[in-house]
Ligand code: NI
């Protein structure tokens with residue numbers, strides 16, 4: 001069963017096995033890189049790594065429209081539930097939550113997490129990444145994070161595809177992402193969280209070349225709207 005991954009720009013991804021659709025950090029409205037509207041995507045499951053607005057994005061609206069279940073860190077899950085999102089499932093680092101067609105294991109991420117709503121800044125929970133098991137594959141979405149040595153433990157889980165931030169400034173940059181790739185040991189590395197705005201502009205050709213030179217992973221660099229069959 002092949003899995004198709006579509007990049008929606010920034011850290012927004014869509015997975016499908018032909019039967020179900022999983023969105024990760026679905027941000028369309030206000031995402032300078034997005035080429036489709038939040039009204040036009042399907043979803044059965046939505047994974048949110050942390051509460052920053054560029055990751056929560058359109059999750060609540062899509063989940064409300066489609067009935068999709070949002071899986072995220074417990075405090076953010078409770079927050080979204082209180083805001084009226086019908087189906088939410090909260091978990092935390094080390095835990096696994098099953099969804100239709102797969103599962104998501106919460107990993108740690110070195111970052112921050114806060115959300116601005118009409119009452120001001122709220123801070124629901126801590127940041128996470130996910131090991132998504134879906135369509136026979138293990139796909140590691142690192143989320144927004146710095147490099148950390150325990151990515152080697154994540155690598156021990158047999159990761160096929162790693163989605164790693166390379167933008168620098170708010171996450172690790174390209175050289176740390178190459179080091180991360182070495183720890184994770186995935187066949188394919190998909191860069192994320194770059195080129196959305198000038199502060200995170202990166203040279204993806206240079207990243208892909210460094211990855212090939214220093215690791216056994218190969219980069220699959222996607223433009224917004226592009227897909228890759230995994
Ligand atoms: Ni963030």
Ligand code: MN
Nearest residue numbers: 052054055144
């Ligand atoms: Mn971010």
